[in-house]
Amino acid sequence: MPAAAADAPGLVRLVLNPRAGAGRAGRRIDDLRRAADRALPAWDLVLTEGPGHASALAAAAAADPRVATVAAVGGDGTCHEVVNGMVAGGHARRAGLCFATVPFGTGSDLQKTLEIPAELDAALRVAGSGTALPTDLIAVELAGPRGPVAECFVNVAGFGANGEVVRRANQMDKRLGGTVTFLRASIEAAFAYRPAPLHLAWEGPAGPQTWEGTVLSVFVANGRRCGGGMDVAPAGSMHDGWADVTILPDTPTARQLWEARRLYDGSLAAWPGARTFRARQLIATPRGDAPVYLDLDGENPGALPARFSVLPQVIPMRGAWRSMPRLAEAAPGDRSASQKN
Numbered sequence: 001m002p003a004a005a006a007d008a009p010g011l012v013r014l015v016l017n018p019r020a021g022a023g024r025a026g027r028r029i030d031d032l033r034r035a036a037d038r039a040l041p042a043w044d045l046v047l048t049e050g051p052g053h054a055s056a057l058a059a060a061a062a063a064d065p066r067v068a069t070v071a072a073v074g075g076d077g078t079c080h081e082v083v084n085g086m087v088a089g090g091h092a093r094r095a096g097l098c099f100a101t102v103p104f105g106t107g108s109d110l111q112k113t114l115e116i117p118a119e120l121d122a123a124l125r126v127a128g129s130g131t132a133l134p135t136d137l138i139a140v141e142l143a144g145p146r147g148p149v150a151e152c153f154v155n156v157a158g159f160g161a162n163g164e165v166v167r168r169a170n171q172m173d174k175r176l177g178g179t180v181t182f183l184r185a186s187i188e189a190a191f192a193y194r195p196a197p198l199h200l201a202w203e204g205p206a207g208p209q210t211w212e213g214t215v216l217s218v219f220v221a222n223g224r225r226c227g228g229g230m231d232v233a234p235a236g237s238m239h240d241g242w243a244d245v246t247i248l249p250d251t252p253t254a255r256q257l258w259e260a261r262r263l264y265d266g267s268l269a270a271w272p273g274a275r276t277f278r279a280r281q282l283i284a285t286p287r288g289d290a291p292v293y294l295d296l297d298g299e300n301p302g303a304l305p306a307r308f309s310v311l312p313q314v315i316p317m318r319g320a321w322r323s324m325p326r327l328a329e330a331a332p333g334d335r336s337a338s339q340k341n
Helices: 029-039 053-062 076-086 109-113 120-129 161-169 178-192 253-263
Strands: 011-016 043-047 067-074 098-103 131-144 147-153 156-160 196-204 207-221 243-249 275-279 281-286 294-296 303-319
Touching (some): 011 029, 011 053, 076 147, 098 109, 156 161, 156 303
Parallel strands (some): 011 067
Antiparallel strands (some): 196 281, 207 243
């Protein structure tokens, strides 16, 4: 059957990045159309034409009352752009408009957090009728290469070696997939990156806190996974009003390589000297002269200093969770073993 008529109710707008997955998404447009006919009663498809275009397409979808769900078809970068197009000034452009995603990218880490099936028909069915939960975003204000940047991220941000890993990964041929790409970039960064002195200040469950020291990496997690499968916030939730933060201290290269398994197996908090805590706001300020680059959902928008602020339950997101994530009513506590100044 053809795509749904323009006035069909419950329209799912598929925003496809044809460059996602090293061009794999663009080569499978016909497969996507056939699968959408099978899985969705009402849908249409728009293609991105370059960086930032997915945000414009998502904003246009929010202005179209026929659209019930905007589905990012691509990887984490596509999801990042679509989410930013659905919000303005920290608020949803249209109340009730759902976000969904269909994995077609290199990393597709947000899809892992949302437990989206890898099989195309199943992922599209989730996009059309999966459970929708009110979901937090995290707003970031930072110094970009062409001036101040203010945007949101939905999954995981990081700075320090994280930013260097993503910078390197985005310059690589990604045809071997996200895990191989990010693992290779992580190994290269372990030998090349010089840990940076930082000052961190945050508002957590116990009130205002500060910390200063030399760090290897800092993860600020709304979702759970990043970097092609790294499990950096195994107990986190995108629906509880908190960011899950992990500080990894300056660590010798050989030790980094030994401990690297903790990035993937959910034991990152056991990295020697790691600090973990939850925060509603976080301010990160460099104490050295070298730039400290950021990673936002796999993108490199600029460098520290930066301010992170949780925006609770901004947009509903569709997922296929096998168990219900923790919601805001659970009033989470601080898991840090050490948060003293």
